Amino acid sequence: xxxxxxxxxxxxxxxxxxxxxxxxxxxxxxxxxxxxxxxxxxxxxxxxxxxxxxxxxxxxxxxxxxxxxxxxxxxxxxxxxxxxxxxxxxxxxxxxxxxxxxxxxxxxxxxxxxxxxxxxxxxxxxxxxxxxxxxxxxxxxxxxxxxxxxxxxxxxxxxxxxxxxxxxxxxxxxxxxxxxxxxxxxxxxxxxxxxxxxxxxxxxxxxxxxxxxxxxxxxxxxxxxxxxxxxxxxxxxxxxxxxxxxxxxxxxxxxxxxxxxxxxxxxxxxxxxxxxxxxx
Numbered sequence: 451x452x453x454x455x456x457x458x459x460x461x462x463x464x465x466x467x468x469x470x471x472x473x474x475x476x477x478x479x480x481x482x483x484x485x486x487x488x489x490x491x492x493x494x495x496x497x498x499x500x501x502x503x504x505x506x507x508x509x510x511x512x513x514x515x516x517x518x519x520x521x522x523x524x525x526x527x528x529x530x531x532x533x534x535x536x537x538x539x540x541x542x543x544x545x546x547x548x549x550x551x552x553x554x555x556x557x558x559x560x561x562x563x564x565x566x567x568x569x570x571x572x573x574x575x576x577x578x579x580x581x582x583x584x585x586x587x588x589x590x591x592x593x594x595x596x597x598x599x600x601x602x603x604x605x606x607x608x609x610x611x612x613x614x615x616x617x618x619x620x621x622x623x624x625x626x627x628x629x630x631x632x633x634x635x636x637x638x639x640x641x642x643x644x645x646x647x648x649x650x651x652x653x654x655x656x657x658x659x660x661x662x663x664x665x666x667x668x669x670x671x672x673x674x675x676x677x678x679x680x681x682x683x684x685x686x687x688x689x690x691x692x693x694x695x696x697x698x699x700x701x702x703x704x705x706x707x708x709x710x711x712x713x714x715x716x717x718x719x720x721x722x723x724x725x726x727x728x729x730x
Contacts, residue, residue, distance in 0.1 A: 451597035469592025477585030519555020575659030601628025664705025
């Protein structure tokens with residue numbers, strides 16, 4: 451592992467933070483390009499015509515809320531580790547973000563931002579979905595280099611030994627274990643290309659947004675299987691379920707319900723009415 455990539459003078463450049471920044475800038479640039487293309491191709495009055503500056507403003511301010519939400523949920527779920535030293539919760543450079551928390555905080559902020567700017571929430575969400583996927587994929591590489599959020603022991607050729615989070619010794623390594631951070635990267639790279647291709651085809655407003663919520667929930671449920679009991683704690687041991695498993699199930703279901711609503715607006719209720727309004 452290489453938590454510190456290099457130093458500039460006496461200032462250490464941490465892999466986790468640097469890759470998060472690179473991922474964020476990559477996702478933001480992708481989103482701006484989509485906005486530019488839509489302005490050039492979508493008819494006047496379309497809810498899909500969103501100025502790149504609006505996405506830039508959303509990205510910069512939303513990043514802060516996303517990080518705060520991700521860190522807050524991580525600390526709350528692992529409060530036992532922070533109870534005696536609560537100031538450690540501020541040490542973001544050491545890793546420790548719950549991306550469920552980041553996504554929830556980001557969606558809440560997105561709702562507020564779109565209402566303030568009078569933008570279609572679902573149209574903006576469609577732009578953010580693939581951007582989030584590629585940003586997340588790159589950020590997880592930083593997680594891998596930092597050596598956190600690894601999986602359970604395994605004997606596969608790609609297994610990696612990490613610094614053991616459950617040991618007080620700084621040089622004690624885990625047995626060869628699942629590099630679940632890289633699994634996350636692979637899943638989300640696939641999601642990004644799938645969503646980017648989908649975005650260029652005909653689709654209803656909101657399809658990409660809801661699809662990625664389900665995709666993310668599915669991926670997180672699968673990867674949590676390899677992390678459970680190692681870097682995550684069972685919520686229901688008898689069923690081998692963690693809190694992340696429960697949240698992921700809700701995300702999959704919510705995404706599928708939303709996707710059905712935007713594809714069949716005539717059969718939906720309040721959600722469908724909101725989606726129809728976003729086409730005006």
